[in-house]
Amino acid sequence: MPEAAEVAVAAAQLHQVAAGRELSALPVTHPRTVRHTDPVSLAALVGRRVTRVRSHGKWIVVDLDGADAALGIHLRMSGQLLVAEPGTPHPDRHVHATLALGPHPDPFWPTDSPACEGIRRPERAVEVRFRDPRTFGELRVLPHGVAPVAPDLFDPAVTGSSLHALAARRRVGVKAVLLDQTQGVAGIGSYLADEALHRAGIDPTAPAGELATSAWERILVAARAIAVDSIAVGGVTLEDEGWVDLWGRPGTYAAQLQVHARATCAACDTPTSSAVVGGRRARWCRRCQHPRRRR
Numbered sequence: 530m531p532e533a534a535e536v537a538v539a540a541a542q543l544h545q546v547a548a549g550r551e552l553s554a555l556p557v558t559h560p561r562t563v564r565h566t567d568p569v570s571l572a573a574l575v576g577r578r579v580t581r582v583r584s585h586g587k588w589i590v591v592d593l594d595g596a597d598a599a600l601g602i603h604l605r606m607s608g609q610l611l612v613a614e615p616g617t618p619h620p621d622r623h624v625h626a627t628l629a630l631g632p633h634p635d636p637f638w639p640t641d642s643p644a645c646e647g648i649r650r651p652e653r654a655v656e657v658r659f660r661d662p663r664t665f666g667e668l669r670v671l672p673h674g675v676a677p678v679a680p681d682l683f684d685p686a687v688t689g690s691s692l693h694a695l696a697a698r699r700r701v702g703v704k705a706v707l708l709d710q711t712q713g714v715a716g717i718g719s720y721l722a723d724e725a726l727h728r729a730g731i732d733p734t735a736p737a738g739e740l741a742t743s744a745w746e747r748i749l750v751a752a753r754a755i756a757v758d759s760i761a762v763g764g765v766t767l768e769d770e771g772w773v774d775l776w777g778r779p780g781t782y783a784a785q786l787q788v789h790a791r792a793t794c795a796a797c798d799t800p801t802s803s804a805v806v807g808g809r810r811a812r813w814c815r816r817c818q819h820p821r822r823r824r
């Protein structure tokens with residue numbers, strides 16, 4: 530499932546493709562794709578120029594000129610955004626919405642994301658297709674451009690202290706707090722949590738309320754560093770997951786994972802442990818992540 534890194538890659542690439550263009554049409558062909566938004570407010574976004582595309586947690590936020598709302602895109606389990614020539618047929622039936630984008634007046638558009646290196650922005654009209662076989666993903670109108678989640682992983686408001694305060698007296702495992710998108714921090718999914726906890730030396734099943742601020746700080750620093758490294762190589766594409774970037778390319782950060790989706794720890798070769806924490810599977814190394822470490 531796409532997490533902060535993959536969503537940041539998709540948002541940077543969509544910015545590269547869409548910024549400066551008019552959203553000329555937005556046909557939606559599956560009702561589930563817009564289940565949380567009304568068609569009138571969605572239609573009001575059509576005809577406006579895209580000013581910026583950014584990520585907030587696992588949301589891709591498309592800001593539009595003169596609109597008091599943004600277009601939110603959530604990929605959830607299996608969503609993909611794919612660039613295509615307008616009108617060309619798609620090889621399968623899983624495209625449920627299309628962002629039709631008009632021609633661009635200026636072929637040179639600055640970008641500083643490594644996710645866009647070597648990519649030439651198309652000048653003619655272009656389509657970005659929302660493909661989603663499992664239909665958990667969605668398009669949603671976001672009033673005032675605000676994603677309905679906690680502050681983003683890279684938001685300076687998120688600190689070791691803010692996470693420590695949030696987790697106070699909570700008995701749930703630390704991984705459950707990291708995965709909660711509505712409180713604390715948004716964007717951390719299963720692999721970022723497993724990898725950040727491994728790098729920080731913290732057991733994912735440790736009661737969240739017992740961790741010192743210094744431990745939360747170390748987890749946060751690790752999660753941000755791992756996300757940056759993952760973004761640089763296009764994110765994580767595991768065998769059973771469908772993440773690809775806007776040009777259909779898988780990410781290669783899976784080769785750098787230390788414990789997530791691994792039978793043994795890449796750092797010390799100890800067989801990894803696995804348990805369900807907060808409804809999701811956690812994987813960790815009992816040697817690198819000491820069960821009693823709290824600071």
Ligand SMILES: [Zn+2]
Pocket residue numbers: 794795796797798799814815816817818
């Ligand atoms: Zn280890």
